[in-house]
Amino acid sequence: MTALLDVSELHVALGRGRRRTEILHGVDLTVAPGEIVGLIGETGSGKTTLARAVLGLVQAQSGTVAIDGREVGGLRGRALRAFRRGGAVQYVFQDPLRSLDPERTVLDTLVEGLVVRGGHGRAELREAAQNVARLVSLPPDLLLKHPGELSGGQRQRVAIARAIAVDPRLLICDEPVSALDASTRITILELLLRLRETRDIGVLLITHDLGSLGGVADRVVVLYHGQVVETGTTEEIFLAPRHPYTRLLVTSVPSIRDEEPPDPELRRALRDEVRGLTSTAFADHPQITGA
Numbered sequence: 018m019t020a021l022l023d024v025s026e027l028h029v030a031l032g033r034g035r036r037r038t039e040i041l042h043g044v045d046l047t048v049a050p051g052e053i054v055g056l057i058g059e060t061g062s063g064k065t066t067l068a069r070a071v072l073g074l075v076q077a078q079s080g081t082v083a084i085d086g087r088e089v090g091g092l093r094g095r096a097l098r099a100f101r102r103g104g105a106v107q108y109v110f111q112d113p114l115r116s117l118d119p120e121r122t123v124l125d126t127l128v129e130g131l132v133v134r135g136g137h138g139r140a141e142l143r144e145a146a147q148n149v150a151r152l153v154s155l156p157p158d159l160l161l162k163h164p165g166e167l168s169g170g171q172r173q174r175v176a177i178a179r180a181i182a183v184d185p186r187l188l189i190c191d192e193p194v195s196a197l198d199a200s201t202r203i204t205i206l207e208l209l210l211r212l213r214e215t216r217d218i219g220v221l222l223i224t225h226d227l228g229s230l231g232g233v234a235d236r237v238v239v240l241y242h243g244q245v246v247e248t249g250t251t252e253e254i255f256l257a258p259r260h261p262y263t264r265l266l267v268t269s270v271p272s273i274r275d276e277e278p279p280d281p282e283l284r285r286a287l288r289d290e291v292r293g294l295t296s297t298a299f300a301d302h303p304q305i306t307g308a
């Protein structure tokens with residue numbers, strides 16, 4: 018089966034002139050239709066850069082990005098704009114308040130993508146907004162409100178519904194629940210599970226919190242310093258992590274910790290091992306140093 022998203026040997030460099038640095042060093046990643054893939058990595062590991070490359074917002078030095086078998090990584094100009102307008106890939110941000118226009122009602126927000134695409138009458142747009150609002154369990158009385166009048170969880174539902182309205186194939190969710198309280202997190206993650214079942218949408222779920230992927234992601238891709246160091250089913254990653262960095266992450270997951278307190282010796286040994294993998298400043302991150 019053709020992967021919905023197929024990223025192969027992707028190298029991306031950012032910055033200008035002498036400050037130009039390679040951020041992604043040959044990343045491979047796939048997402049199948051209806052699959053939820055968790056992309057985990059420390060801050061600065063290149064998760065957002067990877068998402069931006071998939072959206073065509075940054076150009077690759079080399080490697081390919083294909084959506085439904087069509088190479089999109091090299092699109093430029095009009096072809097790139099048409100790809101974006103088509104809406105096959107949609108991005109949901111961590112902080113919906115910053116990504117939603119405060120002046121726009123929920124109803125107008127939900128159909129932003131359809132308006133850009135053009136060709137829809139008023140009644141059609143209203144019906145489309147009502148349909149996606151229902152899909153994400155947003156009460157109809159919220160449709161005429163503005164983002165500032167909604168709770169954090171309601172705003173994230175609006176952001177997801179706006180993305181769904183253009184019927185995407187792939188949803189990239191960048192830390193979609195990290196700004197929410199525990200129970201709202203669960204309802205948003207359940208919503209993603211429902212959407213992949215009912216719409217066969219592929220989801221790339223970006224997070225630095227391995228614990229939030231349990232029960233949600235089918236597979237996990239571990240990004241470390243711009244490289245994929247491990248890929249496996251969520252069960253494999255949680256129960257039999259192979260790379261020392263993944264093992265360190267797993268010892269930090271609270272639910273696992275509760276059942277079996279982390280062995281300080283083990284964590285120390287893993288930290289030393291991870292530190293030995295890189296001599297860069299990355300090794301000074303608190304997760305690694307245990308500070």
Ligand SMILES: Nc1ncnc2c1ncn2[C@@H]1O[C@H](COP(=O)(O)OP(=O)(O)OP(=O)(O)O)[C@@H](O)[C@H]1O
Pocket residue numbers: 031032040058059060061062063064065066067225
């Ligand atoms: N426009 C840019 N120019 C130069 N370097 C950049 C640029 N944007 C990001 N970087 C660098 O690229 C690296 C990866 O950043 P990126 O935002 O992709 O990481 P991340 O894993 O998403 O981190 P976080 O979890 O904090 O969002 C970082 O070292 C960052 O400083």
